[in-house]
Amino acid sequence: MSQRPNPPRGMRDLLPSEVALRRHLLTKILDVYERYGFEQIETPLVEEIERLSGSDGGENTTLIYKVLKRGLDWPPESERDAVDLGLRYDLTVPLARFYSTHSNELLLPFKSIQTGPVFRAERPQKGRYRQFTQCDIDIIGDPSPDAEIELVTATVEALNACGLGGFSIRMNHRRILETWVNGAGFAPSQRTSVLIAMDKLDKIGLDGVRSELQTFGNVDAADRLIDTLESVATMPDWIDRVSEVFPEGTDKNAFDDLRAMEAAVRQVSDVDVKLDPSLVRGMGYYTGAIFEVQHEESSGSVGGGGRYDGMVGSMSGQDTPAVGFSIGFERLCHILEGAATKRPGRRIVLLHGPGESSNAIALTTAQLRANGSIVRREQAVKNRGAQLNRLAQAGYTHWAELKDGNMSDLQELKD
Amino acid sequence: MSQRPNPPRGMRDLLPSEVALRRHLLTKILDVYERYGFEQIETPLVEEIERLSGSDGGENTTLIYKVLKRGLDWPPESERDAVDLGLRYDLTVPLARFYSTHSNELLLPFKSIQTGPVFRAERPQKGRYRQFTQCDIDIIGDPSPDAEIELVTATVEALNACGLGGFSIRMNHRRILETWVNGAGFAPSQRTSVLIAMDKLDKIGLDGVRSELQTFGNVDAADRLIDTLESVATMPDWIDRVSEVFPEGTDKNAFDDLRAMEAAVRQVSDVDVKLDPSLVRGMGYYTGAIFEVQHEESSGSVGGGGRYDGMVGSMSGQDTPAVGFSIGFERLCHILEGAATKRPGRRIVLLHGPGESSNAIALTTAQLRANGSIVRREQAVKNRGAQLNRLAQAGYTHWAELKDGNMSDLQELKD
Numbered sequence: 078m079s080q081r082p083n084p085p086r087g088m089r090d091l092l093p094s095e096v097a098l099r100r101h102l103l104t105k106i107l108d109v110y111e112r113y114g115f116e117q118i119e120t121p122l123v124e125e126i127e128r129l130s131g132s133d134g135g136e137n138t139t140l141i142y143k144v145l146k147r148g149l150d151w152p153p154e155s156e157r158d159a160v161d162l163g164l165r166y167d168l169t170v171p172l173a174r175f176y177s178t179h180s181n182e183l184l185l186p187f188k189s190i191q192t193g194p195v196f197r198a199e200r201p202q203k204g205r206y207r208q209f210t211q212c213d214i215d216i217i218g219d220p221s222p223d224a225e226i227e228l229v230t231a232t233v234e235a236l237n238a239c240g241l242g243g244f245s246i247r248m249n250h251r252r253i254l255e256t257w258v259n260g261a262g263f264a265p266s267q268r269t270s271v272l273i274a275m276d277k278l279d280k281i282g283l284d285g286v287r288s289e290l291q292t293f294g295n296v297d298a299a300d301r302l303i304d305t306l307e308s309v310a311t312m313p314d315w316i317d318r319v320s321e322v323f324p325e326g327t328d329k330n331a332f333d334d335l336r337a338m339e340a341a342v343r344q345v346s347d348v349d350v351k352l353d354p355s356l357v358r359g360m361g362y363y364t365g366a367i368f369e370v371q372h373e374e375s376s377g378s379v380g381g382g383g384r385y386d387g388m389v390g391s392m393s394g395q396d397t398p399a400v401g402f403s404i405g406f407e408r409l410c411h412i413l414e415g416a417a418t419k420r421p422g423r424r425i426v427l428l429h430g431p432g433e434s435s436n437a438i439a440l441t442t443a444q445l446r447a448n449g450s451i452v453r454r455e456q457a458v459k460n461r462g463a464q465l466n467r468l469a470q471a472g473y474t475h476w477a478e479l480k481d482g483n484m485s486d487l488q489e490l491k492d
Numbered sequence: 493m494s495q496r497p498n499p500p501r502g503m504r505d506l507l508p509s510e511v512a513l514r515r516h517l518l519t520k521i522l523d524v525y526e527r528y529g530f531e532q533i534e535t536p537l538v539e540e541i542e543r544l545s546g547s548d549g550g551e552n553t554t555l556i557y558k559v560l561k562r563g564l565d566w567p568p569e570s571e572r573d574a575v576d577l578g579l580r581y582d583l584t585v586p587l588a589r590f591y592s593t594h595s596n597e598l599l600l601p602f603k604s605i606q607t608g609p610v611f612r613a614e615r616p617q618k619g620r621y622r623q624f625t626q627c628d629i630d631i632i633g634d635p636s637p638d639a640e641i642e643l644v645t646a647t648v649e650a651l652n653a654c655g656l657g658g659f660s661i662r663m664n665h666r667r668i669l670e671t672w673v674n675g676a677g678f679a680p681s682q683r684t685s686v687l688i689a690m691d692k693l694d695k696i697g698l699d700g701v702r703s704e705l706q707t708f709g710n711v712d713a714a715d716r717l718i719d720t721l722e723s724v725a726t727m728p729d730w731i732d733r734v735s736e737v738f739p740e741g742t743d744k745n746a747f748d749d750l751r752a753m754e755a756a757v758r759q760v761s762d763v764d765v766k767l768d769p770s771l772v773r774g775m776g777y778y779t780g781a782i783f784e785v786q787h788e789e790s791s792g793s794v795g796g797g798g799r800y801d802g803m804v805g806s807m808s809g810q811d812t813p814a815v816g817f818s819i820g821f822e823r824l825c826h827i828l829e830g831a832a833t834k835r836p837g838r839r840i841v842l843l844h845g846p847g848e849s850s851n852a853i854a855l856t857t858a859q860l861r862a863n864g865s866i867v868r869r870e871q872a873v874k875n876r877g878a879q880l881n882r883l884a885q886a887g888y889t890h891w892a893e894l895k896d897g898n899m900s901d902l903q904e905l906k907d
Contacts, residue, residue, distance in 0.1 A: 082543070082592050082807050084536050085577055090590050092597060093531035100532070111835075112861050114868030116508035117515070121499050121623050122537060122579075122609060123557075128497070142538075145558040145575060147613045152567040159574070160560060162500055164537075175505050177497050182507060184886040186870070194537060198562045208536050219871075221846070226854050227869065341854040392497050420526075431636070439641050439756040446527050453529030453603070454642065456634075471599040 087207035101418040109235040117190040120171035133361040140197040164196035177393035186218035215401035228402040245349035249356035252331040262298035276357040423450040428457040429479040502622035516833035524650040532605040535586035548776040555612040579611035592808035601633035630816035643817040660764035664771035667746035677713035691772040838865040843872040844894040
C-alpha cells in the first residue's frame with residue numbers, strides 16, 4: 078500500500094468532530110460579541126510584505142510566509158525583488174490597514190470582530206501549528222479605559238458562554254513596565270529588547286531573564302530590574318511599591334487606568350482579575366494596558382491583548398487610539414475538546430440495495446428529511462451488524478431499509 | 493491627508509454588512525447540507541506546491557500563488573529550489589489529499605462539506621477577486637449516480653433556502669463529450685485541449701471555438717465537432733442524436749446515468765434541469781457527469797461540479813470514486829446583496845459623558861444586555877442630532893443617556 082500523503086509540515090487537517098466543536102464555540106463567542114455591539118469584518122489572508130515585515134510585531138515578523146511575485150524572471154537578484162506579499166501573522170496588522178482603508182464607511186468608534194487563520198513558520202512542536210485560528214475584538218477610536226473594560230468584560234462573558242471555567246485575567250500596563258526599565262537604568266533604545274527578554278519569564282524564569290538582560294552591557298540595570306521584579310512579584314500591592322522604588326518617571330495615569338479597569342471588571346463579572354507585574358506580551362506595538370487570559374490547564378495563555386495607539390496612525394496618517402483582545406482559539410478548543418456539540422433530533426440512515434431505483438431513493442430520503450431529521454443514504458453491505466455498529470458510533474440514531482421501493486419501519490440504532 | 497492604504501491588488505476587505513450576509517447564507521447552506529448527512533472538514537490554506545501544480549486543474553494551475561521556502565540562500569537557482577508551498581486554488585485538490593490522509597478515521601462513503609477561501613492570481617477585473625470563497629460538498633467512495641443526485645438535490649435545496657430564485661441546473665457527461673471528440677476524429681492526446689477550447693463557448697461563441705479547434709491541425713475534425721454541436725444544441729432530444737451521429741464508441745452507461753439523474757432530480761425538486769451538450773467545465777480532472785448552476789442575473793455559473801474518479805486514487809494509491817458540487821459563493825452573495833440578515837430584537841446605544849465613572853458605565857451596559865439586547869456604549873458628542881442619526885442609520889433602534897450614574901428612559905431611534 079502506498080504511503081498516505083500528509084498536510085504540509087507543521088499544518089493539520091480538521092476532522093468533522095473538530096470542525097463541529099469550532100463552529101459551536103465560535104457561534105457562542107460571536108453571539109456575545111455582537112451583543113456588545115461589535116461587528117464582524119474580514120480581511121484578505123495576505124497583505125503587502127512591507128506592511129507585515131515593518132509592523133513592529135516582535136518575533137512574529139521573522140516567521141512570515143512570503144509569497145513569490147507572479148511572472149518573475151529567474152533568478153531574481155534578491156528576496157526583495159522576488160516577493161510582494163506575505164501571509165498575515167496576526168489579525169491586528171490587517172485590522173489597522175482595514176481601518177485606514179475604510180474608516181469613512183464605518184460606525185466610529187469602530188468595534189470590530191475578526192476571526193480567521195493566521196500563519197507563523199514556527200518550529201513545529203506538539204500542540205502548536207503553523208496555521209491557526211485567532212478570534213479578535215478591537216475598539217478603534219476610543220482612548221478611554223472604558224474600551225479596555227468592554228473588551229475584557231466581553232471576552233470573559235464569551236469564554237463563560239463557551240463553558241470554560243478555571244480561568245483568570247492578568248493585567249499590566251506598558252507604561253508601568255517602561256517606568257521600571259527606565260528607572261533601572263536601561264537606555265530608551267534598549268527598551269524593546271528588554272521587554273522581549275522580560276516576556277520570556279514564564280519560559281526561562283527570573284534567573285534566565287537576568288542572564289539575558291546582563292548581556293545588554295549594563296549589569297547593574299539588569300540586577301536592579303530583576304531584584305525589583307523579584308521583590309514585588311508576590312506583593313498584592315506591588316503597583317504601589319513600584320512608584321516607591323522608581324518614583325521618577327512614574328506615570329500616574331497608567332496606574333489609575335489600570336486600577337479603574339480592575340475595579341470595573343470585578344464589578345460586572347466574578348472572574349479572577351490579577352494585576353501582574355511580570356506580564357509583558359511579546360508584540361512591540363503595545364503602548365498601554367495589556368492583558369492575558371490564564372487557564373489552570375494551559376501553560377500558554379488562552380488569549381491576550383492590549384492597547385496599541387501608534388499602529389493605526391502609522392498607516393492612516395492620523396493619530397488613532399486602538400485596543401484589542403484576541404482569544405487563543407486553538408488553546409480554547411484544546412481545553413474544551415469533547416464538549417457536547419451535537420444538534421438535537423433524529424439522525425437516520427437509509428440502507429438500500431445496489432439495484433434500488435434512483436427515483437425511489439431520492440424520494441424516500443427527501444420524505445425522511447422533511448421533518449428536519451439528518452438523513453444519510455448508504456448501500457447495504459453484507460455484514461449488516463458491522464455496518465450498523467459503524468453508523469451508531471458515528472452518531473446515527475435510527476435506520477430503515479429501502480427494498481423494491483418500500484421502506485421498512487424506522488428502528489433505533491444502539492451505540 | 494495621507495493616501496489610504498489598500499488591500500493587496502485584486503483582493504478586497506469585507507465590511508460588516510457583507511460579512512453579515514455571508515454568515516446568514518452560509519448558515520442556511522450548512523444547515524441543509526448537514527440534514528443530508530454531510531460533515532464539515534477543514535484543510536490548510538496551503539498545500540505542497542507539487543501537489544497543486546501537478547493536479548490537472550486546467551488553467552488554474554497557472555494561477556497559483558507560490559510560497560517561498562523559509563531560510564533560503566540567495567539567490568536560489570530556480571523556482572523549484574525557491575518554492576515549497578502554494579495557496580490552494582480550489583477545495584477539491586485539498587479534499588482528495590485529506591481523504592488520502594484520513595480515510596481510516598472517516599465514516600465511508602465520506603460525505604464532506606468544505607468552505608473557505610481559495611486563491612487565483614487572475615487578471616483583476618470587476619466582480620472577480622484573487623481571493624474568494626467556495627462552498628463544496630463531495631461524496632467520496634460512491635460510484636453510483638445516486639451520489640450525483642444527492643449532490644444536485646442538496647445544492648438545489650440549499651440555494652432555495654438562501655432565497656435564490658431564477659436558477660437552473662445544466663448537466664452533461666464527460667464520457668459523452670469524449671464520444672464527440674473521438675468521433676469527430678481528434679487524437680486521444682488532443683482531448684484535453686479540445687475540451688478546454690469547447691469550454692470557452694460561452695465567451696467566444698461557436699465560431700470562436702471552431703477557429704481555435706482548427707489550429708489543432710485537423711480542420712475536418714474541428715468542423716465535424718462544431719457542426720454536430722451546432723445542429724444538436726437546440727434539440728431537446730440531443731442526447732439521442734449524438735449516438736446516431738457517432739454510434740461508435742458511444743458509452744451507453746453514461747447516457748443512462750445522465751437520464752436517471754435528470755429524472756430523479758426532477759422528481760424531488762421543481763428546479764429547471766437541462767441536459768446541455770455544450771457544458772464542458774474547465775477542470776482536467778472530471779471523468780463523468782458534470783453540472784453547473786445557471787442564474788438569469790449572472791453570466792458566469794453560480795456553482796458547478798462533477799465526477800472526478802481518478803484524483804483520489806492518484807494520491808492514495810487506491811482507486812476511489814468521487815464526485816463534488818461547489819457553490820460559487822461570491823456570485824451567490826452578489827445576487828442576494830441586500831437580503832435581510834438582521835437579527836431581531838432591540839439594538840440600544842448608551843450615551844455617556846467623558847467624566848462618567850467606568851463602574852457605572854460597565855454596570856449599566858451589562859444590565860441592558862442582560863435581556864439579550866445588543867448594546868453599544870458611546871461618548872456623547874456635542875451634535876446630539878447628528879450622533880443619533882448616524883446610529884439610527886447603522887441599525888440601532890433605541891437609545892438612553894447615562895448621567896451622574898443614572899440612566900434616562902429608553903427612547904426609540906428613528907431612521
